[in-house]
Amino acid sequence: MNTHEIFPARGLIVSCQALEDEPLHGGDTMAKMARAAVRSGAIGIRTNGAHDIAAIKQEVDVPVIGLIKRDIPGSDIFITPTLEEVEAIVEAGADIVALDVTGREDRLERVKPLIEYAHSKGRLVMADISTLEEGLAAESLGVDFIGTTLSGYTPYSPQQEEPDFELLRGLCSRAKVPVIAEGRIWTPADAARALETGASYVVVGSAITRPQLIVARYVDAIGSRLS
Numbered sequence: 001m002n003t004h005e006i007f008p009a010r011g012l013i014v015s016c017q018a019l020e021d022e023p024l025h026g027g028d029t030m031a032k033m034a035r036a037a038v039r040s041g042a043i044g045i046r047t048n049g050a051h052d053i054a055a056i057k058q059e060v061d062v063p064v065i066g067l068i069k070r071d072i073p074g075s076d077i078f079i080t081p082t083l084e085e086v087e088a089i090v091e092a093g094a095d096i097v098a099l100d101v102t103g104r105e106d107r108l109e110r111v112k113p114l115i116e117y118a119h120s121k122g123r124l125v126m127a128d129i130s131t132l133e134e135g136l137a138a139e140s141l142g143v144d145f146i147g148t149t150l151s152g153y154t155p156y157s158p159q160q161e162e163p164d165f166e167l168l169r170g171l172c173s174r175a176k177v178p179v180i181a182e183g184r185i186w187t188p189a190d191a192a193r194a195l196e197t198g199a200s201y202v203v204v205g206s207a208i209t210r211p212q213l214i215v216a217r218y219v220d221a222i223g224s225r226l227s
């Protein structure tokens, strides 16, 4: 399976994630979110954890990008840090394995076996990166998709509230593999702009599937008008 076979067309991927400390964590909530997303036209789902990957694979018929977030003391690499998580993601049935391919902690030297393992099991790999250099390094390591996921979440990438359209533009003009716009895409207009900028796919998470963050934005917006 190559990148063009797995997603026959460009479009919207919905990230359905709720960590343990989030209100929607557990049960079949993320599978239901995924069903709602696909019913309305999402062409893929991104999700965290073996439980939700397996549940969503059962629930919907679109490709699933799986990751496992794991907090390792003393490390900032959080998205699919080791081979153990890649094995669990493959075992749970994800079609695409998402992992951190940033330049932190010698990750670029250490991540190749994780990519090779996923490929050996017939899965594609999405590199979550934070800068243009990391994206191009990820491409030379053989990943199948590059996502702007981690821009704003490494100390050396731009810390901003908006999506990183500049990074997206750079990647789209330089990379040969499909680029996925991800991170802080809050409006349909941002999603459309990401595709216009050249992204093959756009991942939207919190703006669709994290109600506690959506509510907080409304409460903030009306706050100054309440007195």
Ligand SMILES: CC(=O)N[C@H](C=O)[C@@H](O)[C@H](O)[C@H](O)COP(=O)(O)O
Pocket: 015, 017, 067, 079, 149, 150, 153, 182, 183, 184, 185, 203, 204, 205, 206, 207
């Ligand atoms: C930085 C990090 O850990 N991002 C995670 C990656 O999977 C998720 O928590 C995000 O929700 C996802 O990237 C989608 O982004 P947004 O929720 O902003 O649409």
